[in-house]
Amino acid sequence: MRDYAIVCPGQGTQSPDMFDLVAAHPRGLAVLQDFGAALGRDLVAEAQAGTGLHANAWAQPALVALARASWEILAPELPAAPAAFAGYSVGEVSAWSCAGAWDVAGSARLAATRAALMDAASPPGSGMLAVRGLPLRSITEQAGAAGLHVAIVNGDDHAVLAGPTAALDRAEAELAPRGAWLRRLEVQVPSHTPLLAAAAQRFAAVVADAPARAPAAPVLRGIDGRRCFDAAGGLAALARAIAEPVRWADCMRELSESGVRVVLELGPGRSLAKLLAEAQPDIDVRSVADFRSWRGVADWLRVRLDA
16 A cells, blocks of 8 residues: 655635535534634634635634544545645644644644734734745845745745735845746735744744644654654744744655655645645645545545555
8 A cells, every 4th residue: 555645735725615525524513613612713604704714813723623624534534544744834733733743622722822923923014925937046045135034945946935015025026027926925924934933932832831642643844844753843843933934845855755655635725736746746646625525535545545
């Protein structure tokens, strides 16, 4: 049987119907209800209302809830545990939750605390900009010249910059004439940069005090792609990632080099599946968003694992 991995996305693909498939399954609905009870809010109803879906305070716990609920549905249907979990930005919280580091209520509280600490530390007038189509060195140099930080590295020509909106404007003005593909992200927090050092320090104290179990499978560290088998070291890196760049390219490379040949993205959306299919064509990857039923997801995984 081939090794497989579970990956969990970050912010950007939230939508009013993002919980529909999960909420229709008893195990998924139970997780969503437990998340809501821990937070004192109804994430499903708030999603359906369609307002504030890109606010940190809603998006981060909602994405962790969706990933954990999805995994609780799928895990009993699969023939073996994954070889690894990995997550992009807040998806790394989801990955640790799915790996069993915390129970559902603990996952909910940590996700909400992370969002609150990041919001509190964020300088006003900040944002993030995805850049693609130029060598990473050129993107990095332009970031420095504009007064920005490289927040995420997705590939040799694909990165996300973060910092003041005025600096983002300057970077766009310089990069657009050079043929770069540019997209402003719907966030107001300069995640994964030294601007959030205070949030990283405070979250490190929070996770250090939160009871955590060893993961059921290794979790890749977002800051360098290394496999982590123990909660203490992995969660310290999870906190560091708030103020250090996420190196998703390293995570994708580690999945391939470790022998993983099948990957499922828990959703919402297909952003990580697209990145992985392009960067590591040896890996067979799909997202839950590609299917209309949980049986379809589980059947696809079982067939691919036996191929």
